[in-house]
Amino acid sequence: MTNPNSIIPEEWQGPTIYLVGVNLIFYIFTSIIGGGIVFTGPRALVLFGISINSLQAGWFWTPFTSLFTHSSISHLGSNMIFLLVFGLRMEERNYSDRGIYFAYLATGFIAGTLSMFLFFESSSLSVGASGCVFGLLGLNYGIEKKESNPNSRKILGVSIIFLIFSGTSPSTNIFAHLFGWIAGYILGFSDYFQKFNMELQKFT
Helix, strand or coil: CCCCCCCCCHHHCCHHHHHHHHHHHHHHHHHHHHCCCCECCHHHHHHHCECHHHHHCCCCCHHHHHHHCCCEHHHHHHHHHHHHHHHHHHHHCCCCHHHHHHHHHHHHHHHHHHHHHHHCCCCCCECCCHHHHHHHHHHHHHHHHHCCCCHHHHHHHHHHHHHHHHCCCCCCCHHHHHHHHHHHHHHHHCHHHHHHHHHHHCCC
16 A cells, blocks of 8 residues: 655555565665675574574574575575566555565465475575565465466466576575465465455555
8 A cells, every 4th residue: 555645656665665675675784794795694694594503592583584684686686576576466466565465474484494394404594585486476376276367377387487497506495485386375275365365455
């Protein structure tokens, strides 16, 4: 929902742009802590990235801060481009701001925690918004599939291509991408998200 009294231009208002803004601000913050702009320093990655060791140490903020932490400026840039594409698609479907925030956080949380506990060593770190981005992509597919929209086949094809392409880098947590997409699909195909979003719209 846009605010006509805001100093931010109306076309820049909305949950997707705000999420991109938070990611950009957090990258600047981690760059200051880590001591680098092009690449994020190890200190910031350990403090805000998710790992089994960090969770066992009681760092329970990391499943969420990891969703806004990126290892490099190119990592940030690629994720933000796709966040804009899939997030703005949700806005075009008139989903509530809070519904989109919820989908971003919920699918990212599931993607990060499941991938860490099932497939990685305790010291392995995972950072980035890609689990959330794939979550929004899966959400779009789930909604289109539920509505028997022919466009769902195109979204599925795009999903498969992105999953395959994202797995070409050895440093990529492809399991987070996969779990994020599955979580988004289940959320979008179920009646729960539709009802949940309708309830949230009352407060926007």
